[in-house]
Amino acid sequence: MSWLEDHPDIQSLRSATADLNGLARGKRVPRRFAEKLERDGIRCPLSTLNLDIWGHDIKNSPLVFETGDADGVMRPTERGFVPMPWLDAPTALLPLWSFLETGQPFAGDPRHSLATVLNRFKALGLTPVVATEMEFYLVDDSGDSIQPPTSPRSGRRRAGGHFLSLRALDAFDVFFDELYAACEAMNIPAEAAISEGGWGQFEVNLEHVPDALKAADDAWLFKMLVQGLARKHGMAASFMAKPYSDYAGNGLHTHFSVLDAKGNNAFANGTPNGSPMLQNAIAGCLKGIADLTLIFAPHGSSYDRLEPQSFAPTGICWAHENRTASIRVPGGSFNAKRIEHRVAGGDVNPYLFLAAVLGSALIGIEDELTPPAPITGNAYDQDLDQIPDGWAKAIDTFEDSETASRIFDPQLIRNLVLTKRQEMRKLEELTPKEQLDLYLDII
Numbered sequence: 001m002s003w004l005e006d007h008p009d010i011q012s013l014r015s016a017t018a019d020l021n022g023l024a025r026g027k028r029v030p031r032r033f034a035e036k037l038e039r040d041g042i043r044c045p046l047s048t049l050n051l052d053i054w055g056h057d058i059k060n061s062p063l064v065f066e067t068g069d070a071d072g073v074m075r076p077t078e079r080g081f082v083p084m085p086w087l088d089a090p091t092a093l094l095p096l097w098s099f100l101e102t103g104q105p106f107a108g109d110p111r112h113s114l115a116t117v118l119n120r121f122k123a124l125g126l127t128p129v130v131a132t133e134m135e136f137y138l139v140d141d142s143g144d145s146i147q148p149p150t151s152p153r154s155g156r157r158r159a160g161g162h163f164l165s166l167r168a169l170d171a172f173d174v175f176f177d178e179l180y181a182a183c184e185a186m187n188i189p190a191e192a193a194i195s196e197g198g199w200g201q202f203e204v205n206l207e208h209v210p211d212a213l214k215a216a217d218d219a220w221l222f223k224m225l226v227q228g229l230a231r232k233h234g235m236a237a238s239f240m241a242k243p244y245s246d247y248a249g250n251g252l253h254t255h256f257s258v259l260d261a262k263g264n265n266a267f268a269n270g271t272p273n274g275s276p277m278l279q280n281a282i283a284g285c286l287k288g289i290a291d292l293t294l295i296f297a298p299h300g301s302s303y304d305r306l307e308p309q310s311f312a313p314t315g316i317c318w319a320h321e322n323r324t325a326s327i328r329v330p331g332g333s334f335n336a337k338r339i340e341h342r343v344a345g346g347d348v349n350p351y352l353f354l355a356a357v358l359g360s361a362l363i364g365i366e367d368e369l370t371p372p373a374p375i376t377g378n379a380y381d382q383d384l385d386q387i388p389d390g391w392a393k394a395i396d397t398f399e400d401s402e403t404a405s406r407i408f409d410p411q412l413i414r415n416l417v418l419t420k421r422q423e424m425r426k427l428e429e430l431t432p433k434e435q436l437d438l439y440l441d442i443i
Helices: 031-040 046-050 110-123 166-170 173-186 212-232 276-291 300-304 350-366 391-399 402-407 410-427 432-439
Strands: 012-018 024-030 042-045 071-076 091-099 127-139 190-195 201-209 236-238 252-259 318-320 327-329 339-341
Touching (some): 012 031, 012 046, 024 031, 024 042, 031 071, 042 046, 046 410, 091 110, 091 212, 110 127, 110 212, 110 350, 127 212, 166 173, 166 190, 173 190, 173 212, 201 212, 212 252, 212 350, 252 350, 276 318, 276 327, 276 350, 276 391, 276 402, 300 391, 300 410, 300 432, 402 410
Antiparallel strands (some): 012 024, 071 091, 127 201, 127 252, 190 201, 252 339, 327 339
């Protein structure tokens, strides 16, 4: 109770877990139940984690009628309470993850998927160090079509891209001041903010942390924060992979390295090419891209982002210091060797995303895989194996993937496939405007 004791102004509580789409599912409770909430968590159906994007049960899901829609126990994660600064009344959120009645982790929980991968690293004496780059649009969605919001400073609406423009950042200075203060209060390690190439598009980098579960928590909470804070300021914030057809999509890139048992960077050996383990991890990431595309592009609109000449990768390749490649090894100090995985859109579930990236790298390390030679030049102009370019193909590939089966529990694979096929059928009935309204600020 120490955090709440230090925050007597908190009036109400939320408790929530991330479903397969990364949406927060849970309950609101009065403050007087805080002690019970921290001790026991909450009970709710395990099918809560396996709803479609509309919040509907999945047809033929084994979690619904087959098991009587049985409850699980949602217990607090190690994060503890965090404030929810976007709400008017002082409120705190307690993040949860799900367990069976027996106390065993629920295999369909995305956070447990990532924890399982990290335990495999730990068994080898290795610790991933992870950072994320969070891209999003600030949007005025009050009219019939979306457009950039008006600047609170000038009252003007600035069309066009403003890559690395301080003026674009300053136009929303009040929003970003409040965002950084909220990140500090929520223990989200926000670093630099930049304006990106699209209308009203921005990126905030979250620091490297030697705890991938915390990195995923940070990304999940950051998305919730940005979306809530934007609404507080009369805007929408969208992590949708491609909200504007004519402008850059939103990515969620991750940079990661691996520490050995002595705390040294296992990807570094004092040379430009890095260590054999770096090469193994690159090969594993490349091997996993096609099979795990459903994780990196989980929604119907995700595939609009994966187009040539867009800085979103389409070919499966790697390179040194090259942003047209799907796997990039950044330059800089030889001792800071790391991998940047550039495939995912901003609409991903952060837990499944990091499980997929780190799990595929681990396969490369375990199997001592060797990558092909790095490319040079423009990846879009080269004859490369391509990332699956459609939702149906990505679902089928994921379902039958040996790589996916080495990373994710069969129950999660089945649940995700059932969910995405149901969403795909429903999405086909919607107009492009209805699809935009669905995805804009929910994912």
